[in-house]
Amino acid sequence: ALPPHCPPDVEALGRATWSFLHTTAAYYPTRPTPHQRANMLNLIHALPALYPCSNCAEDFGDKIKENPPDVSSRERLSRWFCERHNEVNEKLGKETFDCAKVDERWKDGPPDGSCD
Ligand code: FAD
Structure with a gap:
């Protein structure tokens, strides 16, 4: 990892x-x-346009076209982000x-209680 001031x-x-x-x-509402x-849809849809890693942004844009965001509840949105993150994990050869x-994480x- 780079030093923290970089x-x-x-x-x-x-x-x-x-x-x-x-x-x-x-912390999104139930x-x-x-x-x-x-607002949540705006945040998600802004990422492919603004995220400052162009190939990350481009692939993420394709993925959200394949799997449109589910912003209907906290639980569904959390799962939706988890699944999109797992797609990146798979692309990078990381464990899913x-x-x-x-929620635990x-x-x-x-x-x-080790994080309390
Ligand atoms: P990260 O993947 O950053 O994960 C951080 C922590 O999140 C992990 O330690 C784990 O506790 C937890 N976690 C892991 N998976 C999940 C999950 N599915 N759901 C919930 N929590 C989880 N990097 C590239 O090189 N190429 C790309 O194309 C690319 N695209 C990206 C697209 C987006 C939208 C984002 C936000 C990041 C992207 N990245 C990309 C960065 C990449 O995903 C990692 O953040 C980076 O490689 C650092 O990985 P890491 O192993 O430290 O953990």
Whole structure:
């Protein structure tokens, strides 16, 4: 990893962005209003245009065309991001993540309290 005062490389930017996206999904409402849904769709659809890694952005744009975002609830949105992240994991030859554990990882922490 680069020293902390350096601009982020693709890896550091990816970790920061996934932290933001999964955490935002973890705190998204169970029953979002139309306005909240529209804001989330805007955020997701802005990524292919703005994410500062052009091949990441381009592939992500293709993936969201194949699997349009499900912004209907916290649970469904969290799963949707988990599945998109897993597609990137597969592309990079990384292990896939068990999406049943997404709340443990991004919202509640492990049951042993080690993150409390
Ligand atoms: P990351 O993949 O960043 O994951 C961070 C943490 O999230 C992991 O430690 C794990 O605890 C958890 N996690 C892992 N998988 C999941 C999941 N499915 N659901 C929930 N939590 C999970 N890099 C490229 O080289 N090429 C690309 O095309 C590319 N596209 C990207 C597209 C987007 C939209 C984003 C946000 C990032 C992209 N990246 C890409 C970056 C890449 O996904 C990783 O962030 C980077 O390689 C660092 O990986 P990492 O192993 O540190 O963990």
